[in-house]
Amino acid sequence: MERHQVAVYLAATAVGAALGAAVPAAGPGLERAVNPVLGALLFVTFLQVPAAELVRALRDGRFLSAALTVNFLAVPLLVAAVLPFLPDDRAVRLGVLLVLLCPCVDYVIVFSGLAGGDNRRLLAITPVLLLVQMLLLPLYLLVFLGPGLGEVVAAGPFLTAFGSLIVLPLALAWATQAWAAHRPAGRRAADAAGAAMVPLMAATLLTVVASQLPRLGGSLGRVAAVVPCYVVFPFVMVFAGRAVARLLRLGVPAGRAVVFSGATRNSLVVLPLALALPAGLSVAAAVVVAQTLVEVVAMVVLVRLVPRLLPG
Template identity: 70%
Template sequence: MPQEPQGLVERMEHHQIPIYLGAMALGALLGGAVPAAGPGLEHAINPVLGALLFVTFLQVPAGGLLRSLRDGRFLSAALVVNFVVVPLVVAAMFTFLPADQAVRIGVLLVLLCPCVDYVIVFSGLAGGSSRRLLAATPLLLIVQMLLLPGLLHLFMGADLADIVEVGPFVEAFLVLIVIPLALAWALQAWAVRKPAGRRISDAATTTMVPLMAATLVTVVASQVPELGGSLADAAAVIPFYVAFLVVMAFAGRTIARLFGLDVPASRAVVFTGATRNSLVVLPLALALPDDLALAPVVVVTQTLVEVIGMVAYVRLVPRLVPEPATVA
């Protein structure tokens, strides 16, 4: 009897890709059938993501996380791929974007900001170093908060650069990083001292797949109604988002090689370069003036494309960055 829950967990982990695809389909159906639920579900995104990241942080010992902060080569590679390579890639495609300012500002908002949440989960599924990504997330969030106004100024001019507010970034840092990390460390400390803490910790770590599925349902269901009658405008940016995922896979691998990273770190660099911070920048897009109301649709579209792309990345990145061949 005690083995039954573990068997269920193992089966979920083995079939997690179809589970995640099913979660996206369910979210799309829910969002289409009950569009009025969209605003409420949108408010649930951060709590669900926070729970997911709490479980993710729980699986990385605090000591290991602190040691990874001293991994200068990985942190340097992550900063270079996100804040040197990505802006260059975006600049190369910027001229070819639709001329509509709302479309362009939406694309810039979402592509210039590296992901700090579910990238850790997807990278881990592909054998990437979740520990290193965990250590890099606060730094990535702070740097993007500091650089985004300047990057928007370079691309769009001073007027549109002034729209960026610090509030949503600070809220995301607290809700998605600080609070889950503090709770995870507290539970780790309790688990070391008390059997009850250990049991709770072990139980929490078995919820990774259900929480990831719940996150996908919530995100997709909350955002599908936002597409509304703008499907044509959304479709216009899909090729750019797909191209970005393709280009950044190879760019990330190149940067990882330049920095001489091992396989898990290299895969993590590929993922951090490709995944974007759509869930955090969406409130920025929603706060734009009415004449830029199309920008949130553009951000939402990137989310949907990226989640599908991450499912593909989980399968393809281990082939792009394979384990070294062993000598018989």
């Protein structure tokens, strides 16, 4: 499974799409499984980064600066440029903003590694990227959608998602690392959890697509209008990421990791936020899921393209 991760993820997405189309009534039940599966995936992701590695990553000024610049300066500027071309639909725009303004923290590690990126460095700064995006996202939404946002987007779901999908998995991962450092049973448990990375990623994609595909049916026209934006976004960000990596004189593996960090978005983590929106904004969740479907295909292309743009 490690050797054939891309094929596994594409197959999981296809099975999820087939299941969602064939048994749409299963959507609500599968939707309840999204958060637990995603939390388990993030726990396994964090488990691969020792706490000491995170401290060292924070001292890696150039790499961290490049990742933060690409994700929290270049991306918002690109989003601001494309926003006027999106449908004048508050729910659709909210979905696009939720997914494009947040950098990926899960399968970006996989695709970056497949392209020869420094995925250890990228994995180490994952908690930083998560924390910064959660702090800045409300501010970005306020800037792009105006002060009326507070009437439709409650802070509660954001705080709940941050606690259940970030704080809890990270705390459990560090506790497991401490257990593994002192007990053979802990080491065996940590090894077993690490081996579950690919199956959990596949299960997450399958669950998300199968549970959310029925939502696309009733709002296909509204969602289809943003697909061109999703197609263009990763390829524009590849060149932006390469420019920042060269400006800060990063090595080739580190530069490739920064490129993938900018091009890949956090659809799986922000989906629970979209699902918690009021009924009048429910199409935002479908808009987020559409980005996942486009991005999985785009990542397969970038695994081949990025090494050519940043040759070793």
